[in-house]
Amino acid sequence: MKEEYFKWYSPHLHRDVEMLVFGHAGFPVILFPTSKGSFHENRDMGLIGSAHWFIEQGLIQIFCPESNDAQSFYHKGIHPHQRIQNHVAYDKMICHEVVERIRLNTPVSKVAMAGCSFGGYHAANFAFRHPGYVSHMFSMSGAFDIRSFMDGYQHDDIFFNSPLEYLPGLQDYELWNMKIVLGTSNWDICYDANIKLHDVLEKRGVPHWFDVRHEKKHDWPIWKEMFPHYLSTIQFN
Template identity: 50%
Template sequence: MTENYYTWHSPHTDRPFEMLVFGDRGFPLIFFPTSMGRYYESKDRGLIDAVSWFVDNGLVKIYCVDSADAWSWYNKQAAPYERARNHAAYDQLILQEVLPRAVAETGFNRVAVSGCSFGGYHAANFAFRYPEHVSYLFSLSGVFDMRFRMDHYYDDNLYFHNPVDYLPGNQHPDLWRMGIILGTAEKDITRRHNEELSGILTAKNISHWLDVRPNAVHDWPVWKDMFPHYLSLMK
């Protein structure tokens, strides 16, 4: 499997940024790590090996990005407004630095986004904010409400990065053209979050699949089963 490492200084966050890219062709997929995870997490956990057939056969090219959680949503040393502001800067990094590279390198004009656990939040938030750029959303055990990270503080940056708040009023037509899968498990700590988001999508008549795996929990073995299954459904 082709593997390339990239690093640069991001003008949007004014911080170094790192990324691993797997594959040399195929539909571009941006993959977000779990809470405070790093760009190499999915490789180390065996998730990339689980989808190696899709990469080796040129069906997908996977961009494993670094996270910003340690200095955004999870940064208890920063004031709540700074946490949300730092996440907004990270969001622009993905939109204006990673996305253009992915589409330029692959020749596609849209991407897929995915992630496990807190990475599922990042994927969903990016997809729902920029549906004109996203064809597929695969959220694996995600959460979609950041208010629990904000110590009762609320502002516009939180609202516009909190899918359960802004999605009900989002009327972008490309939302109805996106392939959306919300993966969770019967005993998953995020199950209710996925059921809540599914309810919002259902109320808007947005087609999606709420995939609840029976007798399973919030863990990597489940995600390694989910991810190749979801990739197999791309058209």
């Protein structure tokens, strides 16, 4: 399995960014790490290995950027306004420095977004904010409410990065063209969060697969079951 390491200076984050890319060809999948995770976390925890067949067959390429959570949502040493601005900068980095470059260098006009736990939030939030760029969104045990990180602070950027809040008013027709999977379990600590997002999508009439598995904990074993299953739903022709 081909593995490449990339490092560059991000003008949006004003620091160096690291990313691993797995595979030599295929449909592009952006895979976010969990809370404060590194660019190599998904490899180290076996999630990349769970998708090895798709990668080795040249069906997909997986791009694993690092997170910015330690500088945004989890940085309690700065004001909530700066936390959300740091997240907005990360969203711009993913959009302009990763996704747009991928789209320029592959015949595919859209990408897939995926992530586990808080990585599921990043996958869902990016997909719903930029539906014209995203064909598939696979959230595995995601959580979608960022208000708990904001200490009661109110700002439009918080609203427009909280899918449960902005989705009811989103009118972009590309949202209805996206293939959306919400994966969770009845034992998942994020089960209620997934029910809430499922309900919002249902009310909007947005097609999606609400995949509820049974007696599985919020941890890597269930995500390694889900990820290759969800990848198999991509039409590679």
